[in-house]
Amino acid sequence: MARANIRQIEAFNAVMKSGSVTLAAKSLFISQPAVTKLIKSFEDSCGFPLFDRVSSRLRPMAEAHRLYLETDKLITGVARVENVARAIRDLERGEVSIVAFPSLCLRFLPRVMSTFSRERPDVHLSIETRTSQQIFESMLTGAADAGLSLVPTTHSGLDCKLFHESEMVCALPPDHPLCERRVVDLRDLAREPFISLGRDDLSNQLTKEAFDQAGISIEPLIRAQMADTACTFVSEGRGVSLVSVHSTLAWRDDQVVFRAVFPAPKNSIWLYSRTNEPLSMMAANLLAMVRQELDALNHKNQADADEIAKLPPLPIA
DSSP: OOOOOHHHHHHHHHHHHHSSHHHHHHHHTSOHHHHHHHHHHHHHHHTSOOEEEETTEEEEOHHHHHHHHHHHHHHHHHHHHHHHHHHHHHHHHOEEEEEEOHHIIIIIHHHHHHHHHHHOTTOEEEEEEOOTTTHHHHHHTTSOSEEEESSOOOOTTEEEEEEEEEEOEEEEOTTOGGGGOSEEEGGGGTTSOEEEEOTTSTHHHHHHHHHHHHTOOOOOSEEESSHHHHHHHHHTTSOEEEEOGGGOTTOOTTTOEEEEEESOOEEEEEEEEETTOOOOHHHHHHHHHHHHHHHHHHHHTOOOHHHHHTSOOOOOO
């Protein structure tokens, strides 16, 4: 009795999923007689019938349903092998893929990756946007070489390291009196219409802790899902906001003015990579450029120690 081969199992799975030989043939891009022949040879290799032949149709028997539970796992495993092989092949050809949270993907990463691409025109780049809670899924399925998230993960299939830490800044309308200051005291925002990010956004907790440290409570006038949206409200004069430094790009001074704040909420970015699968040199080079640009933005927007010293002391907790 001959051993079953992968083509026979693919035909069997296609018939089980589609419910007919015709649809199975279309999905496999082969003829109906070819599917019928593969099914017959698969039954011969199993040593028992899998389908009842009723009016030229195949009706799965109980044995077919039991076997399908296992063959479907096998086909899924083969697909994973093919994905890994494709990833390795693309890596050899020079491909780097990054998955990151939305505000990083909006302007910051495309700018850095464009600079990277100009210096390496033969390298293919890919950027995927996911929420921080979804990034680990893309990493586990092999959709990206590296992930940048606002939350750490303890998943056994991933390595997680602190990639960068920066202070959030205050976004102000260009005609706002606080623009005259180099450092904005959070206590000065107590009477300002405040634009916060959505309730589920991770920066909400950071800003709340900073306001608590300053001894004030803020009730947002407007909630926006993304920092860029919040900055648009600011540019329209609807209030002030606190955003990450990577959200300061592409805004002119006559639209939004950004100032360091005290006490400043701190944003942490975490780097995901797959366990026992080191980053390629190309991916490591791109991430080094990303970190360098984040450092430059952080330095540009950092509060001056002498200016902080002029502010009233924080309340004692």
